[in-house]
Amino acid sequence: KVQTRMQSITENLTNLFTTAITAAFPDITDPPIVIALSGNNPKFGDYQCNSALPLANIYKQLGKKIAPREIAQKIVENVPSHELIEKFEVAGPGFINIFLDKNYATNSLSTIFEYGVRPPSIKKKLKVLVDFSSPNIAKEMHVGHLRSTIIGDSICRLLEFLGHDILRINHVGDWGTQFGMLIAHLQDKFPDYLVKSPPISDLQTFYKESKKRFDEDEEFKKRAYASVVKLQSFDPDHIKAWELICNVSRKEFQKIYDRLDIKLIERGESFYQTRMEQLVKELANDLEEDEGRKVLWGGGTIPLTIVKSDGGFTYDTSDMAAIKHRLHEEKHDWVIYVTDAGQATHFQTLFGCAKKIGVIDEKVHRVDHVGFGVVLGEDKKKFKTRSGDTVRLLDLLDEGLRRALDKLKEKERDKVLTPEELKQAQESVAYGCIKYSDLSHNRNHEYVFSFDKMLEDKGNTAVYLLYAYTRIKSIARTANLTPEKIRELSKTHQITLEHDKEWKLGKVLLRFPDVLLKITKDLCLHHLCEYVYEIATTFTEFYDNCYCIERDSVGDIVNINIGRILLTEATAMVLERCFYILGLKPVSKM
Numbered sequence: 001k002v003q004t005r006m007q008s009i010t011e012n013l014t015n016l017f018t019t020a021i022t023a024a025f026p027d028i029t030d031p032p033i034v035i036a037l038s039g040n041n042p043k044f045g046d047y048q049c050n051s052a053l054p055l056a057n058i059y060k061q062l063g064k065k066i067a068p069r070e071i072a073q074k075i076v077e078n079v080p081s082h083e084l085i086e087k088f089e090v091a092g093p094g095f096i097n098i099f100l101d102k103n104y105a106t107n108s109l110s111t112i113f114e115y116g117v118r119p120p121s122i123k124k125k126l127k128v129l130v131d132f133s134s135p136n137i138a139k140e141m142h143v144g145h146l147r148s149t150i151i152g153d154s155i156c157r158l159l160e161f162l163g164h165d166i167l168r169i170n171h172v173g174d175w176g177t178q179f180g181m182l183i184a185h186l187q188d189k190f191p192d193y194l195v196k197s198p199p200i201s202d203l204q205t206f207y208k209e210s211k212k213r214f215d216e217d218e219e220f221k222k223r224a225y226a227s228v229v230k231l232q233s234f235d236p237d238h239i240k241a242w243e244l245i246c247n248v249s250r251k252e253f254q255k256i257y258d259r260l261d262i263k264l265i266e267r268g269e270s271f272y273q274t275r276m277e278q279l280v281k282e283l284a285n286d287l288e289e290d291e292g293r294k295v296l297w298g299g300g301t302i303p304l305t306i307v308k309s310d311g312g313f314t315y316d317t318s319d320m321a322a323i324k325h326r327l328h329e330e331k332h333d334w335v336i337y338v339t340d341a342g343q344a345t346h347f348q349t350l351f352g353c354a355k356k357i358g359v360i361d362e363k364v365h366r367v368d369h370v371g372f373g374v375v376l377g378e379d380k381k382k383f384k385t386r387s388g389d390t391v392r393l394l395d396l397l398d399e400g401l402r403r404a405l406d407k408l409k410e411k412e413r414d415k416v417l418t419p420e421e422l423k424q425a426q427e428s429v430a431y432g433c434i435k436y437s438d439l440s441h442n443r444n445h446e447y448v449f450s451f452d453k454m455l456e457d458k459g460n461t462a463v464y465l466l467y468a469y470t471r472i473k474s475i476a477r478t479a480n481l482t483p484e485k486i487r488e489l490s491k492t493h494q495i496t497l498e499h500d501k502e503w504k505l506g507k508v509l510l511r512f513p514d515v516l517l518k519i520t521k522d523l524c525l526h527h528l529c530e531y532v533y534e535i536a537t538t539f540t541e542f543y544d545n546c547y548c549i550e551r552d553s554v555g556d557i558v559n560i561n562i563g564r565i566l567l568t569e570a571t572a573m574v575l576e577r578c579f580y581i582l583g584l585k586p587v588s589k590m
């Protein structure tokens with residue numbers, strides 16, 4: 001059987017051991033199949049099957065005493081032979097150590113040259129909607145939205161790579177009550193707004209002005225409320241004013257997305273207005289009265305507010321209309337929401353209610369709230385400017401660019417790179433470090449935003465990894481081998497996995513499919529960052545111990561080890577793929 005891609009080792013082993021255990025112990029239904037990496041000691045093999053002990057426990061409860069070692073032995077006897085496995089060893093109280101076969105590994109890694117770094121095969125191509133970024137119009141896009149943008153984009157890139165069908169949705173807050181006061185203020189300040197576009201460039205200030213009037217002036221407040229009603233019934237003049245305001249925000253948001261190379265389709269809360277009206281009608285029998293509001297309970301501690309006492313709709317209403325549209329009209333299989341962890345209860349309630357009214361069918365749909373912790377400043381307090389304002393994202397990106405350039409100059413890179421190369425390296429480092437430091441932290445925890453930390457060139461940082469990558473790329477360049485030439489050579493030469501350090505690196509690369517599959521389960525990108533870091537450090541170990549290029553005493557190249565150059569190139573290609581998923585843009589010179 002010809003391999004055309006690296007396959008998931010864990011999945012293969014799980015299948016093999018499921019077969020073995022069900023054959024050896026047919027009386028146990030749903031036996032525990034526990035496959036794990038063996039850790040660092042080569043004595044324990046590469047992977048382990050730790051099912052014997054839990055099986056012995058199950059038998060004990062059934063009143064049968066069987067030694068776990070005996071169980072392990074019996075499992076091993078029943079594993080169908082497979083090219084993946086060199087041998088097994090039963091160790092300790094009943095662990096099964098699994099040793100990978102080098103031939104299999106070589107063949108598996110070689111697919112990279114012929115077919116590229118391909119994703120593991122998926123059982124079914126899913127239609128997935130990822131709702132991320134989603135800032136609010138006229139309010140500042142803050143670091144929380146930056147996290148959502150970075151994490152959401154990376155999830156999309158991963159699922160796209162795996163071959164799913166992804167819709168990237170920006171669920172902007174464009175329909176809330178704040179539009180009443182904004183529109184009323186616009187009408188006062190620029191009465192001819194219908195014929196001449198008003199010059200609002202700074203929506204922040206505009207927002208503050210209207211908020212001040214709203215809080216202080218009863219008359220204005222009334223008009224603001226009336227404006228919301230008119231807007232939500234699609235009065236053309238109000239719609240025009242609303243569009244003008246939205247466009248100003250839209251332009252600002254787009255600058256951020258362009259800089260970070262993020263693609264999104266805007267479909268804000270306003271999109272659901274008629275669907276919300278429809279929804280309320282359909283839910284008539286499910287809604288309960290609560291102090292004038294109409295609420296929907298879904299088994300949680302709080303209900304969704306579907307209709308406010310003044311008859312208006314809420315964030316809850318739009319999310320219920322949206323999930324229904326996504327799962328039933330658009331027929332997505334999977335919907336992912338990326339927001340701060342503070343909204344966890346909102347989404348729990350939403351999912352609970354959606355199940356109750358039959359919108360989510362757990363047998364066919366998957367829904368996830370991908371939450372993340374707050375962004376803190378270096379003082380461990382909420383991320384703010386010195387004067388206590390929220391940090392403007394554009395300023396933050398500018399600072400990143402400045403700091404990245406300083407870093408490159410500190411390393412005297414400006415003396416070796418062309419201005420064009422320097423600029424590319426600067427952007428790669430600046431945006432790369434912001435994205436990577438976010439993704440490399442477990443998203444469930446709060447996260448300290450520190451340029452100093454993210455620009456360090458040691459440890460698990462974008463700078464370290466981008467440098468590691470350029471170093472790897474420079475090896476083949478030194479040997480005068482282009483990627484095309486290397487691909488050519490792969491037809492006549494094999495990757496070598498003889499030396500301990502070659503073998504170690506090869507096995508790390510083989511884990512690529514497993515890492516991706518793990519992330520599709522918990523949607524935690526830091527697994528990928530840890531993996532990339534492991535590739536880089538294992539590569540360094542290999543490179544320190546194994547000559548790829550040998551020189552004589554005057555420095556002339558006397559020997560090029562092609563098998564090792566192939567391993568080097570395979571490493572670079574896996575890294576490139578990981579970088580792509582993480583939204584990093586490596587440069588070959590830095």
Ligand code: ARG
Binds near residue numbers: 133134135319322337
């Ligand atoms: N606009 C919201 C906020 O800034 C996020 C929206 C997330 N998506 C959703 N479907 N609720 O917090």
